[in-house]
Amino acid sequence: MTPTITAFENSPDGGQGLARDMRVRWALEEVGQPYDVRLVSFKSMKEAPHLKRHPFGQIPTYEEGNLMLFESGAIVLHLAQHHDGLLPPDEAGQGRAISWLFAALNSVEPLIVEREQSWFIERDYPWYAERIALLDERILARLGELSRRLGKAEWLDGEFSVGDLMMVMVLRRAEDTNTLEHYPNLMAYKLRGEARPAYQRAFAAQLEVAKAAGR
Amino acid sequence: MTPTITAFENSPDGGQGLARDMRVRWALEEVGQPYDVRLVSFKSMKEAPHLKRHPFGQIPTYEEGNLMLFESGAIVLHLAQHHDGLLPPDEAGQGRAISWLFAALNSVEPLIVEREQSWFIERDYPWYAERIALLDERILARLGELSRRLGKAEWLDGEFSVGDLMMVMVLRRAEDTNTLEHYPNLMAYKLRGEARPAYQRAFAAQLEVAKAAGR
Missing domain, CATH: 1.20.1050.10 (Glutathione S-transferase Yfyf (Class Pi); Chain A, domain 2)
Incomplete structure (x- = not known):
């Protein structure tokens, strides 16, 4: 199943790759996992559907079936522990x-x-x-x-x-x-x-x- | 093998349980894992043997055989993923x-x-x-x-x-x-x-x- 992440529709950094979705995109690319992106606006981030994904109304989030993660650290750790490429074998x-x-x-x-x-x-x-x-x-x-x-x-x-x-x-x-x-x-x-x-x-x-x- | 953690010999909080070893001690108690403690002074924390354990010369660290962890988050995650009691089954x-x-x-x-x-x-x-x-x-x-x-x-x-x-x-x-x-x-x-x-x-x-x- 292709996971879906969230990212800013209009990132404050204007595309410098400083928003936290970049960490998740990079990890997904390192492990070779295709993904979909749901863009959120500053307004919709603070509304109920996104607050259900992220308690602080931020990005990124990660959805894969009934798995729903928030916090970039938790997401890249999940990818590292479920795919090859981001952790050593021992x-x-x-x-x-x-x-x-x-x-x-x-x-x-x-x-x-x-x-x-x-x-x-x-x-x-x-x-x-x-x-x-x-x-x-x-x-x-x-x-x-x-x-x-x-x-x-x-x-x-x-x-x-x-x-x-x-x-x-x-x-x-x-x-x-x-x-x-x-x-x-x-x-x-x-x-x-x-x-x-x-x-x-x-x-x-x-x-x-x-x-x-x-x- | 009994793991060894490090803690302050003389904690700045005087025993209020605010130093970061408390998080690790609590997790160890939740999962029922006995442990040893190595106390470090403010001086010895910044010396080579402890800097080898912790790159920023801080506490806590966690040693178990050839496993050596630093950062309280990494340590409690390790305990949660290797013992029952701190994560749900699904x-x-x-x-x-x-x-x-x-x-x-x-x-x-x-x-x-x-x-x-x-x-x-x-x-x-x-x-x-x-x-x-x-x-x-x-x-x-x-x-x-x-x-x-x-x-x-x-x-x-x-x-x-x-x-x-x-x-x-x-x-x-x-x-x-x-x-x-x-x-x-x-x-x-x-x-x-x-x-x-x-x-x-x-x-x-x-x-x-x-x-x-x-x-």
Whole structure:
């Protein structure tokens, strides 16, 4: 059965692949699973049918028969655990890859999203510049730890995994912060992720939607 | 084989059960798995042997033979997927429970942790009070969505699951914010979690450590 995901009808990023459906599209492409897309508007996202899919009225969601998932982390984990291509064969390696998936979402992404939110919420407050400096300090510290751990390796732990997929997507959200560029190995790591054919196909698919929306 | 987790030798919360080892202890108690604890100091956490376990030098970690996990989300998911007691038997129910696990960690916790961090980092800045008000607004909005979804149900989706375990732990971190009290059903939900015998055993175990540290 072909699964259906949800994505923005008119993504705020205008097709830069920063919305969270990109993570799911990329995972689907990595495992070679065709999919359908249901587009939702900012209005319909907050209405009953979509709130039934997603308690916070967000994207992405994933439907496959009577299986209904929300949260990009849960969706890519499901794909990784039910298809080949995103997890190593041994249990210990799987555990490490899944640890990195959670690390991306809970130990790296929140700092970067907070900086994004700060622009939306606080850019007209007098303290904005000073606060951005504090946020960048925190991001730099965390990325420094990640950079030291990655070292000269190609991926975080052996072969490319669901942990790398999520970490690359999270690092992409830091592109505009001038923090990532302090760590050339992280920049190169992100570029390696973006160069994967599955990433390219996923990116093109979400860009098509943005073009159709006239962005 | 008995797994070994890591926890603070001297937890900053003095035994309130807010450190992230509590989540893992609770999950271990729910599934009936005995465990050993290796205590780490703030100094030893940042040294090579522990950095090998955890790339960001934090707790908790989980070791079982050659399996080595970090991130509380990855650890409780591993326990849920390898033991009975934290996931429903059907695949669709498992998917929803795991979606809630990720929702707790990526859609609810970051807002609450940001408020905590604000106290540590910004309490001496002139903008602190105004910023706390902005943060509380965001927390209230998200908790409002959660409250509406929970409604009058006992748990988020059917029987108690790993998703509830993590959500209750995340809500506990909001205890000091005066936001949770706006939603009586979430308060009652949190209390139901804390009343579980497995929670009580886990709480007592971490309190013992705090007492031994003289907190």
